Amino acid sequence: MEKVSVKNMVCNRCVIVVTQQVKKLNLGLQKVTLGELIFEHNITAKQKEQVRNTLMSFGFEVIDDEKTRITERIKHIIIDLVHHQEKELNNNLSDILSTDLNCVYNYLSGVFSEITGSTIQKYYIAQKIERVKELLDYDELTLSEIADCLNYSSVAYLSNQFKKVAGLAPSVYKQQRQGKRTSLDKL
Known part of the structure; x- marks a missing residue:
């Protein structure tokens, strides 16, 4: 299991949008909550970059710090x-x-x-x-x-x-x- 933190998620609509978009990547998304994605397995750096790029187009950011x-x-x-x-x-x-x-x-x-x-x-x-x-x-x-x-x-x-x-x-x-x-x- 891997958790990825996401910036700018502030409401349930954000959760819905992020869920829909990240599921399209077929990376084993298990759960989405405000500010966090949980994947069934660890994702590669390339896959994390895919997530980052997908979310950026909707005004969200992956947080590494x-x-x-x-x-x-x-x-x-x-x-x-x-x-x-x-x-x-x-x-x-x-x-x-x-x-x-x-x-x-x-x-x-x-x-x-x-x-x-x-x-x-x-x-x-x-x-x-x-x-x-x-x-x-x-x-x-x-x-x-x-x-x-x-x-x-x-x-x-x-x-x-x-x-x-x-x-x-x-x-x-x-x-x-x-x-x-x-x-x-x-x-």
Whole structure:
């Protein structure tokens, strides 16, 4: 079995596209998750280059560097937590990352900052604000329900954080219906 890490996969559509394209190469693709391909057997350097070229044409990149691989795994865990899980976090983010990546959080934090030039916490907050925008766009939940859903201690805290990141209050955003949310892979 061989695992290949992939950059710029941010949603289930990415998984579908990557699965369809890499399966065409007939290399024994076993499973695709956000940021990772798992092959039944080890693939050759030539086959890995085929995968790299196929993915590049769709805006994805094969990751060879270990620090970049760790950074992408951190991003995928955060995206999954914020955008795909509808349950309350039982642990804090540092514990979740440390457990999932089997690594000390200080090391993960240092690697993330080195590679991205930003902190894990800022990335997490940016993802949460994008999720708030998405939920505001759906117009199905109140701001109070959104705060609960994303584990904010209060609506005021969510509003303050939203204003810092987005530059305007959630109520103003909702009125304007900007619909110009930042693509997840650009955060």
